[in-house]
Amino acid sequence: MTTFASALAVCTALLTSAAAFAQDKLPNVTILATGGTIAGTGATSTTTVGYTAAKVGVERLIEAVPELKKVANVKGEQVFQIASENMTNEHWLTLAKRVNTLLAQPDVDGIVITHGTDTIEETAYFLNLTVKSTKPVVIVGAMRPSTAISADGPINLYNAVTLAGSKDAVGKGVLVSLNDQINAGRDVTKANTSTADTFRTPELGFLGYMQDNKPHFYRQVIRKHTAETEFDISKLDSLPQVDIVYGYANNNRIALDAFVKAGAKGIIHAGVGDGSLSNAMKPGLVEARKAGVLIVRSSRVGNGIVARNGEANDDELDFVVSDTLNPQKARILLMLALTKTTDSKAIQKLFYTY
Numbered sequence: 265m266t267t268f269a270s271a272l273a274v275c276t277a278l279l280t281s282a283a284a285f286a287q288d289k290l291p292n293v294t295i296l297a298t299g300g301t302i303a304g305t306g307a308t309s310t311t312t313v314g315y316t317a318a319k320v321g322v323e324r325l326i327e328a329v330p331e332l333k334k335v336a337n338v339k340g341e342q343v344f345q346i347a348s349e350n351m352t353n354e355h356w357l358t359l360a361k362r363v364n365t366l367l368a369q370p371d372v373d374g375i376v377i378t379h380g381t382d383t384i385e386e387t388a389y390f391l392n393l394t395v396k397s398t399k400p401v402v403i404v405g406a407m408r409p410s411t412a413i414s415a416d417g418p419i420n421l422y423n424a425v426t427l428a429g430s431k432d433a434v435g436k437g438v439l440v441s442l443n444d445q446i447n448a449g450r451d452v453t454k455a456n457t458s459t460a461d462t463f464r465t466p467e468l469g470f471l472g473y474m475q476d477n478k479p480h481f482y483r484q485v486i487r488k489h490t491a492e493t494e495f496d497i498s499k500l501d502s503l504p505q506v507d508i509v510y511g512y513a514n515n516n517r518i519a520l521d522a523f524v525k526a527g528a529k530g531i532i533h534a535g536v537g538d539g540s541l542s543n544a545m546k547p548g549l550v551e552a553r554k555a556g557v558l559i560v561r562s563s564r565v566g567n568g569i570v571a572r573n574g575e576a577n578d579d580e581l582d583f584v585v586s587d588t589l590n591p592q593k594a595r596i597l598l599m600l601a602l603t604k605t606t607d608s609k610a611i612q613k614l615f616y617t618y
């Protein structure tokens with residue numbers, strides 16, 4: 265072999281091993297795809313409503329963002345393919361079990377879950393209470409389908425994978441990241457029906473931002489989550505039925521009575537104001553409690569603390585208050601609480617812990 269050829273061979277070998285070394289240095293991130301707009305397709309490039317969610321598979325989502333290879337060693341799994349308004353307790357249990365299995369593997373550094381935006385906030389809180397690891401779990405979606413002009417899915421996915429591979433995201437709880445922002449799974453909510461900046465934590469605020477290919481954190485959640493959770497779903501294949509009754513002027517107890525008759529184990533009352541109970545609704549809640557149904561007073565307002573013994577004598581009625589959890593999140597905590605206890609005092613403590 266000539267000197268040039270042998271020098272070229274040595275350089276090629278060095279470059280190959282350098283590339284392999286660089287790849288080995290990247291975090292290993294698994295993308296679990298569940299559907300939603302991020303996997304949606306529309307009839308035209310300007311179709312941003314009336315498109316079909318949950319059409320594009322995880323491999324195509326990954327192929328659409330070749331830059332992912334620069335930030336992580338990515339693998340994809342299609343866990344299911346649904347619009348997230350159709351998410352069920354069974355989907356959550358399947359997803360949480362898969363997340364825990366993967367995060368227990370030393371060769372998995374973080375997980376990204378692609379998800380419809382309609383119930384991201386609920387899945388995020390459910391996983392915040394059931395993931396048994398400090399490794400990052402980042403849930404991501406999109407507000408425009410993959411076929412639209414300025415689709416937000418690719419950049420959201422790139423940021424989510426970057427965040428899930430970041431050591432700064434370790435121990436922060438389940439995160440929701442779209443639109444260059446980082447929200448906590450406990451407090452995030454969808455605040456607009458259709459704009460790209462829809463995910464907010466209205467009063468308690470973002471945890472930070474994604475900028476210049478890395479996360480910038482400014483605060484973190486102090487309530488218990490993930491590795492500190494006492495909830496274990498590994499042997500569960502269903503969750504207790506908990507339903508939500510909405511408060512409004514001139515409301516009635518018809519829906520409440522129907523939920524109780526159908527066997528609900530818990531009721532979340534999404535009251536007006538500070539969780540107020542109308543004269544029409546209160547007797548139904550008192551009767552349900554006496555029949556053994558757990559009652560949680562939450563508020564339709566969505567921000568602030570629902571004060572115990574404020575708008576109702578919770579001590580006397582044996583009700584629980586939701587603290588700052590909105591009704592849809594209070595439902596999740598009550599479902600998990602009921603897998604461990606029916607003691608209302610123990611459940612109230614859980615609402616002040618998670």
Ligand code: DAS
Pocket residue numbers: 299300301302317346347348349379380381382383405406407
């Ligand atoms: N239907 C919505 C959902 O799947 C689409 C989306 O916004 O992701 O949640």
